[in-house]
Amino acid sequence: MNRDFLMSQVDQLRSIVDELESQNNKTDIYEIMNETIDESFWTIDLDLNFESTQISIEKIIGYSEDELLGTSISDYLTEDSLDTFKRKLDDELRYIKEYPKKNLDYFERMVLNFKHKHKEMNIWCEVKIKFLLTDKLVPVSVFGTIKDVTEQKLIEESLYKKLDVSEKKYKEKLDETQLELESVKKELEETKLELKKLKQLNK
Secondary structure, three states, X not given: OOHHHHHHHHHHHHHHHHHHHHHOOOOOHHHHHHHOOOEEEEEEEOOOEEEEEOHHHHHHHOOOHHHHOOOEHHHHEOHHHHHHHHHHHHHHHHHHHHOOOOOOOOOEEEEXXXXXXXXXXXXXXXXXXXXXXXXXXXXXXXXXXXXEOHHHHHHHHHHXXXXXXXXXXXXXXXXXXXXXXXXXXXXXXHHHHHHHHHHHHOO
């Protein structure tokens, strides 16, 4: 790699960090990069291998920086989440090819299931990605952030289950009510019929 290319990558990383700093309302970038527990930064190459990570990533998925470097992010994702991750990358690459003059100034967000080194249960993480491009807008690697959202995800799943139960109960009650109404309607019609017969007899 030549010096101009490396400097362009550094500039891109600096602008991304500035953007994240602004989003998180922080004034000290080193506070974000070194002291943030619930969010970490990383880069992977186009073969999905880790090129760099922040030390704090170990607090999220249990693997140290040394363990991750050179390994593939696919080793730490469940099958479904890996499919989601690859699909998002493919979508972004297609966008870059279709609109080569438009740099990607936003982060693509997704929630993925990671395998934790020390926990039996997998964890859910919010992942945001952004391609790092050459001056000619050719993708060379992916910059990303990762944040543990397991607690929020479990609460969300719990609420969805509660919603499903509530909807099922509602449907059951509705069906019961419908049956009761049909029964009352039938009884009403039978009573009317009896009254009609009675009137005919009294004529």
